[in-house]
Amino acid sequence: MPELPEVETIRLQLRRSVLNKKIKDVIVKDARVIKGISGSAFKTKVKNKTIKDVIRRGKVLILELGSSLYLVIHLRISGWLRLNKGIEKFCRVGFVLNNGRILNFCDSRVLGEIKLIGDYEKLPIIKSMGPEPLGLGKAKFIKLFEKKTTKIKPLLMDQNFLAGVGNIYAQEALFCAGVKPERKSNEIDKKELEKIYTCLISILRKAISKKGASVDTYRQIDGDEGEYIPLLKVYQRQAKPCFKCKSPIRRKSIGGRGTYFCPRCQK
Numbered sequence: 719m720p721e722l723p724e725v726e727t728i729r730l731q732l733r734r735s736v737l738n739k740k741i742k743d744v745i746v747k748d749a750r751v752i753k754g755i756s757g758s759a760f761k762t763k764v765k766n767k768t769i770k771d772v773i774r775r776g777k778v779l780i781l782e783l784g785s786s787l788y789l790v791i792h793l794r795i796s797g798w799l800r801l802n803k804g805i806e807k808f809c810r811v812g813f814v815l816n817n818g819r820i821l822n823f824c825d826s827r828v829l830g831e832i833k834l835i836g837d838y839e840k841l842p843i844i845k846s847m848g849p850e851p852l853g854l855g856k857a858k859f860i861k862l863f864e865k866k867t868t869k870i871k872p873l874l875m876d877q878n879f880l881a882g883v884g885n886i887y888a889q890e891a892l893f894c895a896g897v898k899p900e901r902k903s904n905e906i907d908k909k910e911l912e913k914i915y916t917c918l919i920s921i922l923r924k925a926i927s928k929k930g931a932s933v934d935t936y937r938q939i940d941g942d943e944g945e946y947i948p949l950l951k952v953y954q955r956q957a958k959p960c961f962k963c964k965s966p967i968r969r970k971s972i973g974g975r976g977t978y979f980c981p982r983c984q985k
């Protein structure tokens with residue numbers, strides 16, 4: 719699933735390419751991704767609107783269409799956006815822009831969602847979302863984590879607790895910090911929490927600079943893969959030697975999610 723660095727990459731690329739472009743037409747290929755209204759009502763409301771801003775909150779992308787109208791896009795597991803001249807194979811909704819380009823909302827498994835809303839901040843998924851890690855600061859991060867009795871890895875991934883971090887970057891941050899993913903948050907000392915914070919922030923920043931990790935269906939808006947996969951230290955590296963100590967990387971399920979870690983470096 720695209721996480722903060724992937725959605726932020728899409729946001730930055732869309733800002734450069736579709737800002738102030740007018741949506742001349744909307745091609746609804748599969749209305750199942752549009753939630754709350756019919757495909758034809760969606761088309762009528764979006765047609766002739768201009769993309770005024772591109773916003774990100776956690777893993778959610780928001781296009782501001784002016785006059786209190788927002789297009790909220792959640793890519794979830796199998797969605798991606800592609801900007802080109804035609805309609806893509808897995809395109810569910812195509813936004814035809816006045817520069818001859820089509821912004822394709824693609825989804826191979828139809829698990830993503832598009833919503834049209836007057837105030838995106840009132841949407842339950844946004845309203846209940848935890849703070850953004852990149853704007854949080856070390857002291858607030860520690861305060862947030864030091865009393866929680868939940869295991870650290872699922873806690874890092876809990877969108878209502880901290881926004882934008884998912885399965886990939888949670889385990890990469892914990893490897894970097896040398897902390898076992900199943901430890902309870904309140905049993906991790908302050909120095910280690912500081913390390914988790916520092917690691918998480920630097921990994922998220924690096925991943926944004928590398929335009930994300932193209933595991934599953936995520937691609938940049940021109941269709942290219944992100945460049946972060948070669949930099950992954952534990953994710954999907956089961957049985958491969960740890961980059962620090964050469965021990966084989968292990969995988970186990972924590973909170974129902976596959977988790978990779980080094981049994982020797984992570985304490």
Ligand SMILES: [Zn+2]
Nearest residue numbers: 960963980983
């Ligand atoms: Zn190791």
